[in-house]
Amino acid sequence: MINNNIIGLIIDDDFSSKNEPPYPHPLFFSYETPLRIQSIILYLEYKNLFNDNRLKLLKPKEIEESIILLAHTTYYIDSIKYLSSLESAILNEEVFITKDSFKLAKKAIGGAIKAIESVINKDVCQSFALIRPPGHHALREGGSGLCIFNNIANSILYLRKKLNYNKKIAIIDIDNHFGDGLAQYFYEDPSVLYFSIHEFDFIEGDIGFINELGAGEGLGKNINFPIPMNSVDDDFLEFMKIAEPVLREFHPDIIIIAAGFDMYYSDPIGNCLLTSSSYYKFTEKILKIAEDICEGKLIFILEGGYSLLGLPVCVYSVMQALFKEKYERPAFEYLDFSKKSKKNEIDKIKSSLKNLLSNYWSSFKKKN
Numbered sequence: 001m002i003n004n005n006i007i008g009l010i011i012d013d014d015f016s017s018k019n020e021p022p023y024p025h026p027l028f029f030s031y032e033t034p035l036r037i038q039s040i041i042l043y044l045e046y047k048n049l050f051n052d053n054r055l056k057l058l059k060p061k062e063i064e065e066s067i068i069l070l071a072h073t074t075y076y077i078d079s080i081k082y083l084s085s086l087e088s089a090i091l092n093e094e095v096f097i098t099k100d101s102f103k104l105a106k107k108a109i110g111g112a113i114k115a116i117e118s119v120i121n122k123d124v125c126q127s128f129a130l131i132r133p134p135g136h137h138a139l140r141e142g143g144s145g146l147c148i149f150n151n152i153a154n155s156i157l158y159l160r161k162k163l164n165y166n167k168k169i170a171i172i173d174i175d176n177h178f179g180d181g182l183a184q185y186f187y188e189d190p191s192v193l194y195f196s197i198h199e200f201d202f203i204e205g206d207i208g209f210i211n212e213l214g215a216g217e218g219l220g221k222n223i224n225f226p227i228p229m230n231s232v233d234d235d236f237l238e239f240m241k242i243a244e245p246v247l248r249e250f251h252p253d254i255i256i257i258a259a260g261f262d263m264y265y266s267d268p269i270g271n272c273l274l275t276s277s278s279y280y281k282f283t284e285k286i287l288k289i290a291e292d293i294c295e296g297k298l299i300f301i302l303e304g305g306y307s308l309l310g311l312p313v314c315v316y317s318v319m320q321a322l323f324k325e326k327y328e329r330p331a332f333e334y335l336d337f338s339k340k341s342k343k344n345e346i347d348k349i350k351s352s353l354k355n356l357l358s359n360y361w362s363s364f365k366k367k368n
Contacts, residue, residue, distance in 0.1 A: 005321050008124035010058045015132050018100035032172050032304035034148045043312030060110035072130040076141050079254035095143040112151040112301050120299050126322050128300040136179035136303050153185040162246035167253035175260020175303045176270035178208030186197040191226045193250050197239040200226030210353045220360025228345050229271035234336040236278045238346050245363035254297040255290050261305030261314040268306050275333040276317040283321035
């Protein structure tokens, strides 16, 4: 029997102390730092969250190297191990390696697996894995965008191949950047729905556009909702008008959130203007959907989010929504971004996406 309203939080001291980038600001690498997790833990302590008897602290699952092989090649794994032994390296121009990188990235996979297993086994109602480095850009044979191993993809392949868990899974990726790694792992898999909302470069182009719908049997199961830079709180939740009917029709057994918080207005590597209230309202909505369709089985896995001011309050806002408590954003978020709203552009994207999805989802079928 599931523990009523118990939320699992996966934490480990290594995530808040190891794999520190030896680079100064404003280099891209410098923001993926142990301070990210330190700031979250300190803020949750300040808010007395750790004294809440509805919170259950969990440690990452200890995994063998063979588990990483489910998602990555031997050559790539050996390369990370070797580069870690050198204590300093740059991989693919977007990933830094230190002496801690291999072990910490391996532990991050274990953290994601623990978060998902604890919900599937009904040890907790929902869970949140506070892990790093992030993973949603990582590919089978290479790291990218600060990501070494693909934590969520590896966890799903672990469920499939080690636990014979063959039920449908939905991934909602709210990171500011398109999770190209996750999309590629499951692009042809009809049992995994991947839905990404992300900032898109509409001037120079990018990957993650609305016509990338999957392939083969997975056609229609890869859904991208690209939004313009400077999108604000009132713009953000428009994507749920697509995501909710799709989720209810797909009816997954679990919902995994690739929880990036780099759409926050002060994030150094994102260009959107969200406050923590967006993440609170999103969590309220997705929790209600999860309760309706999959017994509330909802898992948050930390991806991006690099503002040491914003990341802690965003994580706290999610926890408050999971606990079904009221949330009031901090005073420093009371800035007026309303004049920058991209509502008209987002309405056009939403309309175009509905037309594309009408061939695959009955919710959007055109009426004669």
